[in-house]
Amino acid sequence: MSSGAPPPDSVAFCADLVRRHDFPRYAATLFVPARERRALLALYAFNVEIVRVRDQVSQPLPGEIRFQWWTDLFSGLVHGSAEGNPVAAELLRAIRDFNLPVEPLSLLVEEHQFDLYNDPMPTMAALEGYLAATCSVLFDLAARILAPTSEAVEHLARHAGLAQGIAQVIVNLPRDASHRQLFLPQQVLESHGCRMEDVFAGKETPNLRAVLEQLAGEARRHLTTALSLLADVPAAVRPAFLPLSQVRADLERLSQPGRNPFALQPTSRLRTLWTLWRASRSREFTK
Numbered sequence: 366m367s368s369g370a371p372p373p374d375s376v377a378f379c380a381d382l383v384r385r386h387d388f389p390r391y392a393a394t395l396f397v398p399a400r401e402r403r404a405l406l407a408l409y410a411f412n413v414e415i416v417r418v419r420d421q422v423s424q425p426l427p428g429e430i431r432f433q434w435w436t437d438l439f440s441g442l443v444h445g446s447a448e449g450n451p452v453a454a455e456l457l458r459a460i461r462d463f464n465l466p467v468e469p470l471s472l473l474v475e476e477h478q479f480d481l482y483n484d485p486m487p488t489m490a491a492l493e494g495y496l497a498a499t500c501s502v503l504f505d506l507a508a509r510i511l512a513p514t515s516e517a518v519e520h521l522a523r524h525a526g527l528a529q530g531i532a533q534v535i536v537n538l539p540r541d542a543s544h545r546q547l548f549l550p551q552q553v554l555e556s557h558g559c560r561m562e563d564v565f566a567g568k569e570t571p572n573l574r575a576v577l578e579q580l581a582g583e584a585r586r587h588l589t590t591a592l593s594l595l596a597d598v599p600a601a602v603r604p605a606f607l608p609l610s611q612v613r614a615d616l617e618r619l620s621q622p623g624r625n626p627f628a629l630q631p632t633s634r635l636r637t638l639w640t641l642w643r644a645s646r647s648r649e650f651t652k
Contacts, residue, residue, distance in 0.1 A: 375451035376403055379410035382452070386413045388634050390503075392641045393607040397511060404463055404510045405605075407455035411435075411470070412503055414452050415477050419546075425481040432474050439471045463510045469502045483545050485561065488552040489583070492534070493527060500533075501526025507605035508598075518602055521594040528587035529612045531580055535619050538577075539627045542567060549576055567627045577626055581619055588612055595649055603650045610644030611637060 383391040383406055390409045394402045415435070422428040438453055459465060476498040479486075486492050505522035508514060534541075534548045541548055545565050554561060557579070559572035588609065595603055611632075618630065644650055 375455050376406070378451040379406045379455050382413050383409045386417065389608045389611040389637055389641070392634075392638050393604065396604045396607060396641070396645045400462075401510050403455070404459035405507055407452065407459040408465075408503065408506055408510070410452045411456045412473070412499075415474055416480075418477070419480040419544075422481070428481040429478065432478060435474045436471055439467045439474075459510065465506055465509060469498075469506065472498050473502050480546075483547075485547040485551045487550065489550045492531070492548065492550050496527050496530030497523055499526070500530035504529075504605060508602045511605050512599050512601040515598070517594065517597045521591055521598055521606065524587045524591040524594065525606055525609055528584050528591055529608060531584035531587070532612050532615045532619070535577055535580055535584075535626070536615060538564075539567075539629050542627065549580070553579060569625060569627060573626065577619075581616060584612070585616055588616065592649060600651065604645070607641050607644055607650065610640050614640050 380391070383394075387409055390412075391406075394405045394409070397405065415432070418428045418431050422431070435453075438457075456470075460467060460470075476495055479495060486495070501523045504525045505514070505519055508518045508522060512518075537548070542564050547561060547564065549564065551561070553576050554564070557572045557575040559570065559576050563570055564573060591606070591609055592613075595606060614632070614636075618624075618632075624630075
């Protein structure tokens with residue numbers, strides 16, 4: 366698969382896109398060599414493009430068309446027009462340079478079709494499947510860019526993605542609820558007697574708190590497992606998992622007593638940089 370010559374500003378375009386919309390992953394790329402950093406930024410810029418489709422369309426059909434363009438790209442059906450898209454050009458280069466598998470990228474696009482509709486996430490198993498095909502895959506592909514893959518890396522990537530993804534479901538609750546979109550599994554809501562309409566109305570209830578506590582507990586378990594598995598993978602791979610340090614910080618913040626789950630609480634970029642820098646020098650990521 367050849368991308369031809371990418372536009373001269375495609376690298377800067379991808380870097381800016383990730384810096385503006387996914388700062389923790391952007392910050393993590395600062396700790397890897399330039400060649401690998403370029404490929405990571407391409408991968409993360411692609412993810413930003415896919416994740417942002419929901420916010421850029423008012424109806425599902427235009428979103429489906431955008432997703433189909435990427436699916437066709439990975440199937441080899443898009444050629445000339447791909448060269449004019451800086452993210453596609455950079456991603457195709459990364460796929461070629463690091464021999465990345467295309468199927469997980471196609472599946473990531475397919476899984477994000479769920480975002481276009483307001484169907485509730487039915488079960489915890491469904492949420493884990495969604496996160497494994499989106500968040501976990503990003504960790505796995507990032508690791509492949511840094512070093513040869515292995516079963517240990519794939520195992521680590523799965524738990525890392527589940528920890529990060531579940532934490533983000535809690536973080537994004539204010540935005541998702543305002544869109545009448547529900548990533549909180551319906552099964553978990555029902556088990557705690559929490560009504561979807563109360564969530565959409567922004568009602569902070571003991572039932573909702575029980576739901577969020579259960580999800581946070583699941584995220585912490587996956588995070589603990591992921592961090593314990595870091596020692597089993599080569600040191601060269603570990604920078605791909607630096608965003609886990611931000612997940613840990615997010616979960617600590619989300620567990621603060623009296624926190625309003627419907628209040629947006631963005632983390633400053635300086636704090637994110639500090640969190641990742643400290644992690645990059647810790648024994649977890651360097652020993």
